[in-house]
Amino acid sequence: MEVLHEAGMMIIDSDILAKTCKDMIETILFCLSDSTKGTIYRVGPMPKLQVVRITSGIRQEGDGPIQWGLPEISDYNYPGKTWEQYRDMPGHVKEAMGWCIEKQKSWTADDPYEDLRSVRKQLSGEAEDYHHMEPVLVKKTDLYGERLDTLDYPLTYEGQPIWLECDYVVVAVIKIHFKTNRIRRGDPSTKIIKKLSRTLGTQLLSHHIRETMSEAQKTLDKQRLQSCNVLAHELRNTLIKLGFIFSAVNAEIGYLREQWELQLKKAFPNLESKKEILSRLNQLVTLGLPELNGSGNHLKLCKELLLEQQDLSNLSLLPQAGEKWLGNKIVPRWRRLLSEVTVWNEHKDEIEGLLFKLEGAIWMGMDESLAHQVNHLSPDLKAKWPKLAYMDFNVEKAEVLNEILDFLDHPDLEIPHKYQTKKILTSLKALVEMIPEVEERANRIICSLKNGEKMELS
Numbered sequence: 001m002e003v004l005h006e007a008g009m010m011i012i013d014s015d016i017l018a019k020t021c022k023d024m025i026e027t028i029l030f031c032l033s034d035s036t037k038g039t040i041y042r043v044g045p046m047p048k049l050q051v052v053r054i055t056s057g058i059r060q061e062g063d064g065p066i067q068w069g070l071p072e073i074s075d076y077n078y079p080g081k082t083w084e085q086y087r088d089m090p091g092h093v094k095e096a097m098g099w100c101i102e103k104q105k106s107w108t109a110d111d112p113y114e115d116l117r118s119v120r121k122q123l124s125g126e127a128e129d130y131h132h133m134e135p136v137l138v139k140k141t142d143l144y145g146e147r148l149d150t151l152d153y154p155l156t157y158e159g160q161p162i163w164l165e166c167d168y169v170v171v172a173v174i175k176i177h178f179k180t181n182r183i184r185r186g187d188p189s190t191k192i193i194k195k196l197s198r199t200l201g202t203q204l205l206s207h208h209i210r211e212t213m214s215e216a217q218k219t220l221d222k223q224r225l226q227s228c229n230v231l232a233h234e235l236r237n238t239l240i241k242l243g244f245i246f247s248a249v250n251a252e253i254g255y256l257r258e259q260w261e262l263q264l265k266k267a268f269p270n271l272e273s274k275k276e277i278l279s280r281l282n283q284l285v286t287l288g289l290p291e292l293n294g295s296g297n298h299l300k301l302c303k304e305l306l307l308e309q310q311d312l313s314n315l316s317l318l319p320q321a322g323e324k325w326l327g328n329k330i331v332p333r334w335r336r337l338l339s340e341v342t343v344w345n346e347h348k349d350e351i352e353g354l355l356f357k358l359e360g361a362i363w364m365g366m367d368e369s370l371a372h373q374v375n376h377l378s379p380d381l382k383a384k385w386p387k388l389a390y391m392d393f394n395v396e397k398a399e400v401l402n403e404i405l406d407f408l409d410h411p412d413l414e415i416p417h418k419y420q421t422k423k424i425l426t427s428l429k430a431l432v433e434m435i436p437e438v439e440e441r442a443n444r445i446i447c448s449l450k451n452g453e454k455m456e457l458s
Helices: 014-031 096-103 119-124 140-143 189-218 222-267 274-292 296-314 317-338 345-362 368-372 379-389 400-408 416-449
Strands: 035-043 051-059 066-069 107-109 132-141 168-180
Touching: 014 035, 014 051, 014 119, 014 168, 014 189, 014 222, 014 368, 035 416, 066 368, 066 379, 096 107, 096 132, 096 168, 119 222, 132 140, 132 189, 140 168, 140 222, 168 189, 189 222, 222 368, 222 400, 222 416, 274 345, 296 317, 296 400, 317 345, 400 416
Parallel strands: none
Antiparallel strands: 035 051, 035 168, 051 066, 107 132, 132 168
């Protein structure tokens, strides 16, 4: 059995772990046509944070099959490297892996000749290729429950623990290589990889399916065991790929939503946006911090509020989700602060007004009266854009992808990365259209299982 972490971590069968990693690499290479290779590294357990390559997939020329395995020698081949070997320290080469794990942030080599964390460049002066590395984060509470105070954190060279103030730990790192000059920091490709990295928590799903299969094996007779295994195989692939595909499509729709709200801001410069209101609320929180005199509970509450407000500002959520975020995470914390301390009494009316405005700003993009007044856009763009941008894409709305692709072909639509967005959605559309076929095959297997017949997996 392979484990991603020791005590407190889900145990994952090595075959399932490898299969999950391959599915992710395959999906990323399929979605990003300029990508050439993908590798996933396992990270853990704490405090050693051993990094080991799980698998690599290299795209063959054209649309050929993906070649799997670990073809070249790497310091991260089994048994891998420990945190003390790749962390930043004086006199030691700086590694992108160390940055991704310590900072929990991505690293993009969009100019290999100026890549400050290229080991090859530092040691031999040779540039590597264009690539993007993304850490896979999992909440501490999901791995360790309530035992956070007992965790043994990795230390920096100066002896300071990393991740102590974070809500997450790094359990894996994804590295995607690209053709020359086909990757830039912050472009849609990096956003897609970041979105998909979050779904590498599918090991939980795989574990659940494995446990479900274990129960099924106890109740089904030997004659139906093979069909049951085939069913689990098909359902596992279906569920995993559904998660990848729809998350990726909704990420692109979120990008269209961001661009629409920029058009509203352009048309109505005096209209306060969600970001502006949240920025002012964060200023007000920060303004009152010195007056708390280190009050433990209230200081902690302020830090939580700052994080929740910053996250809401950065995320392109649907209005319904944004309203829930506001009602569940922001308003209750402000209510507590305003009722329990007097620090913000002078600004109470302003804060109440900002919270009221924020609810309206969250729904601003769906305001038809505002859309009609965006005079710098053509009438058909004004009609279609918000309709498509504020949709929660799912399997029942597969046909809407054609509308989105037609919309991206509109000659008057001017947004950054327009053609790359279209390429990504075109690739995702091909995957979406495969889903009915996969589901039909799963249904046939289920019928075979019910009838006690054996069926070969093809």
